[in-house]
Amino acid sequence: MAIVKTDRHPDLPxxxxxxxxxxxxxxxxxxxxxxxxxxxxxxxxxxxxLSTFLSYTLxxxxxxxxxxxxxxxxxxxxxxxxxxxxxxxYGFYPPEERWRVDVGYVLAAIGLFFVLSDFVKNKKWPAxxxxxxxxxxxxxxxxxxxxxxxxxxxxxxxxxxxxxxxxSVSIFVALPLGIVLALGRRxxxxxxxxxxxxxIELIRGVPLITVLFMASVMLPLFLPEGVNFDKLIRALVGxxxxxAAYMAEVVRGGLQAIPKGQMEAAKSLGLGYWKAxxxxxxxxxxxxxxxxxxxxxxxxFKDTTLVLIxxxxxxLSIIKAGTTDKNWIGTATEGYVFVAxxxxxxxxxxSRYSIWLENKLHTGHKR
Amino acid sequence: xxxDVQSHGAGGNVFRDPRVxxxxxxxxxxxxxxxxVLYIGHNTAHNLEKRGIASGFGxxxxxxxxxxxxxxxxxxxxxxxxxxDVLIIGIINTLVVSFTGIxxxxxIGFIAGILRLSKxxxxxxMAAVYIEVVRNIPLLVQLFFWYFAVLAVLPTVRDxxxxxxxxxxxxxxxxxxxxxxxxxxxxxxxxxLVAIVLCVFVARWARKRQEATGQLFPVFWTWxxxxxxxxxxxxxxxxxxxxxxxxDFGKFSIHGGWSLEPEFLSLLLGLSIYxxxxxxxxxxxxxxxxxxxxxEAAHSLGLRPRLTTRxxxxxxxxxxxxxxxTSQYLNLIKNSSLATAIGYADITALFAGxxxxxxxxxxxxxxxxxxxxxxxxxxxxMFMNWYNKHISLVER
Numbered sequence: 001m002a003i004v005k006t007d008r009h010p011d012l013p014x015x016x017x018x019x020x021x022x023x024x025x026x027x028x029x030x031x032x033x034x035x036x037x038x039x040x041x042x043x044x045x046x047x048x049x050l051s052t053f054l055s056y057t058l059x060x061x062x063x064x065x066x067x068x069x070x071x072x073x074x075x076x077x078x079x080x081x082x083x084x085x086x087x088x089x090y091g092f093y094p095p096e097e098r099w100r101v102d103v104g105y106v107l108a109a110i111g112l113f114f115v116l117s118d119f120v121k122n123k124k125w126p127a128x129x130x131x132x133x134x135x136x137x138x139x140x141x142x143x144x145x146x147x148x149x150x151x152x153x154x155x156x157x158x159x160x161x162x163x164x165x166x167x168s169v170s171i172f173v174a175l176p177l178g179i180v181l182a183l184g185r186r187x188x189x190x191x192x193x194x195x196x197x198x199x200i201e202l203i204r205g206v207p208l209i210t211v212l213f214m215a216s217v218m219l220p221l222f223l224p225e226g227v228n229f230d231k232l233i234r235a236l237v238g239x240x241x242x243x244a245a246y247m248a249e250v251v252r253g254g255l256q257a258i259p260k261g262q263m264e265a266a267k268s269l270g271l272g273y274w275k276a277x278x279x280x281x282x283x284x285x286x287x288x289x290x291x292x293x294x295x296x297x298x299x300x301f302k303d304t305t306l307v308l309i310x311x312x313x314x315x316l317s318i319i320k321a322g323t324t325d326k327n328w329i330g331t332a333t334e335g336y337v338f339v340a341x342x343x344x345x346x347x348x349x350x351s352r353y354s355i356w357l358e359n360k361l362h363t364g365h366k367r
Numbered sequence: 368x369x370x371d372v373q374s375h376g377a378g379g380n381v382f383r384d385p386r387v388x389x390x391x392x393x394x395x396x397x398x399x400x401x402x403x404v405l406y407i408g409h410n411t412a413h414n415l416e417k418r419g420i421a422s423g424f425g426x427x428x429x430x431x432x433x434x435x436x437x438x439x440x441x442x443x444x445x446x447x448x449x450x451x452d453v454l455i456i457g458i459i460n461t462l463v464v465s466f467t468g469i470x471x472x473x474x475i476g477f478i479a480g481i482l483r484l485s486k487x488x489x490x491x492x493m494a495a496v497y498i499e500v501v502r503n504i505p506l507l508v509q510l511f512f513w514y515f516a517v518l519a520v521l522p523t524v525r526d527x528x529x530x531x532x533x534x535x536x537x538x539x540x541x542x543x544x545x546x547x548x549x550x551x552x553x554x555x556x557x558x559x560l561v562a563i564v565l566c567v568f569v570a571r572w573a574r575k576r577q578e579a580t581g582q583l584f585p586v587f588w589t590w591x592x593x594x595x596x597x598x599x600x601x602x603x604x605x606x607x608x609x610x611x612x613x614x615d616f617g618k619f620s621i622h623g624g625w626s627l628e629p630e631f632l633s634l635l636l637g638l639s640i641y642x643x644x645x646x647x648x649x650x651x652x653x654x655x656x657x658x659x660x661x662x663e664a665a666h667s668l669g670l671r672p673r674l675t676t677r678x679x680x681x682x683x684x685x686x687x688x689x690x691x692x693t694s695q696y697l698n699l700i701k702n703s704s705l706a707t708a709i710g711y712a713d714i715t716a717l718f719a720g721x722x723x724x725x726x727x728x729x730x731x732x733x734x735x736x737x738x739x740x741x742x743x744x745x746x747x748x749m750f751m752n753w754y755n756k757h758i759s760l761v762e763r
Contacts, residue, residue, distance in 0.1 A: 028488040191393040205744040207701035217729040302505035333516040340504045347503035
């Protein structure tokens with residue numbers, strides 16, 4: 001008599017220790033003795049850091065009240081931020097005129113949404129709106145003097161508003177200037193090339209502070225007597241030139257990635273240099289360079305804090321001034337944690353956007 | 368018969384020739400540039416005259432007459448020292464904070480970058496949080512945080528934290544025992560230098576021997592031995608030519624020993640933690656760029672994991688890591704100019720700040736400061752290019 005099993009035995013389930021939560025834990029946290037020790041140490045540090053952070057910022061923090069005296073608990077005194085919030089956001093912009101800044105934000109946000117998102121495929125009109133209409137409208141809104149709007153001098157601008165103005169104007173100037181410099185650097189004309197290389201390398205070799213010092217101290221010396229820019233414009237000149245040099249290198253990277261054949265093909269079709277560049281090469285190069293352009297912009301956005309050193313009242317300087325106010329002694333930690341959080345939110349979302357864009361644009365090479 | 372089509376173009380118009388056009392364009396650019404420079408020069412000369420500022424570098428010899436917080440390796444007096452001394456002190460202070468910063472940033476960056484690649488989930492995520500938090504907050508905010516929020520709220524001198532018996536931490540910095548050299552101290556650094564040179568030779572010899580005979584030599588432990596032993600022997604020959612000064616805990620201040628000022632500490636902390644996060648990302652992407660097939664191939668050849676990392680992964684990863692690492696080092700040096708904001712006496716704060724304000728020689732001061740940063744940038748990129756060539760792929 002033979003025992004023959006004719007039907008296939010059903011698959012056994014995988015061992016319980018290798019699937020599910022237990023399996024994941026074994027694989028990722030407790031795979032070897034060294035790993036177990038690491039996990040325990042890391043978990044301890046993470047727990048300590050997280051509980052300290054949460055108890056400071058939330059659990060034992062003070063939210064209610066008007067003055068420093070209302071902060072009785074051990075944690076952060078967010079009353080400090082709450083009491084001065086208007087100033088932190090708009091600087092010394094007159095409170096009754098602050099709606100103008102908000103309208104500007106809304107106009108820019110609409111444009112940004114349509115240019116950056118995927119909802120509209122043809123970006124021509126959103127781009128014209130964002131880069132053509134919005135800057136002009138914002139200038140009239142923010143500065144005033146026309147259409148019955150009261151003039152608000154730039155010395156009254158401040159806070160997060162000034163930070164955003166600095167960053168957006170600099171990028172708005174730096175991008176076209178950077179493209180011109182990059183084209184100049186790759187030009188066949190030796191003198192043009194030398195001048196562009198000289199400018200780019202000079203600016204990239206020195207710190208932003210010295211460029212800002214130069215703009216604030218030396219620019220008045222360079223101009224004819226009587227011509228005087230206000231401080232904001234001087235800072236903007238410095239920041240724009242500085243970021244243009246970095247932008248030029250990013251664009252050059254994009255240009256170098258385009259095969260020579262594209263230019264040759266364009267020329268063989270009878271296009272001149274500018275048409276071939278503008279219609280064939282640059283659109284492809286800029287598309288490749290977009291993630292790096294966003295990264296440069298993040299750097300530029302963080303660098304706007306340096307205007308504090310030449311005496312502009314951006315978000316960081318307003319907060320710093322607040323922490324030295326005699327009514328708010330001992331609020332340095334709250335102030336800087338708040339500034340850090342604001343910048344972090346902006347920069348982190350930009351860097352996520354850049355990653356998303358990179359994934360979207362790199363369709364060809366991914367498997 | 369040949370017609371010279373090139374030089375006259377299709378329509379016979381000279382301007383259709385690209386070469387002629389290039390010359391004309393460049394001539395225009397030069398004329399515009401020269402005109403621009405002359406215009407600015409004229410304005411500047413006029414403005415300087417109007418303000419009564421004499422140009423030139425004569426002010427470097429004038430006495431500076433202000434106090435400086437941190438002076439290293441130099442004698443400085445408020446009365447007699449000149450602006451040139453101020454410049455040199457600024458340069459020394461910038462270099463000191465930059466190079467210590469580069470050291471710690473590299474250390475932090477490599478550790479965080481490797482932890483970011485760890486298979487341990489919690490370690491991996493902690494490294495990720497560090498990188499993402501620190502990279503996205505401006506350096507200046509971080510410096511202010513360390514300076515005004517962390518170091519400034521440390522206890523006063525009288526209630527200093529005491530670590531061990533002779534390290535004191537308070538809001539004026541950290542004091543710890545220092546070494547005061549006496550006669551014959553020179554032998555110790557010389558011995559250290561000799562040890563380092565010997566290390567290079569040992570490494571070369573060991574490599575040659577391994578290539579010839581296949582025998583391994585414990586290079587690393589020889590290095591450790593050399594670097595520790597030789598200076599100790601040197602010290603012993605000279606009869607230990609130094610005394611150790613312990614910080615003396617007085618009523619209002621701490622005398623003696625060595626101390627690190629809060630300005631220096633916060634700048635160092637800020638720079639190394641900030642740059643470390645960028646370096647961590649570079650290290651991670653560099654190691655990731657070596658395909659997993661390399662590891663598998665090395666394992667199949669019988670190399671142990673440690674040797675695989677040292678001989679296969681790292682040399683290939685370094686090729687990807689070094690160029691962006693260079694630019695991070697340069698960024699760190701340039702970012703050290705943020706010292707101005709927290710009062711560390713670097714070249715920007717001293718020379719482009721205080722000296723400039725005292726003498727009014729804006730152009731000269733900023734020119735010298737920029738020249739300093741430019742030359743440092745060029746020197747480091749030259750060195751790193753040489754190193755990069757040294758480790759890069761040898762192709763036919």
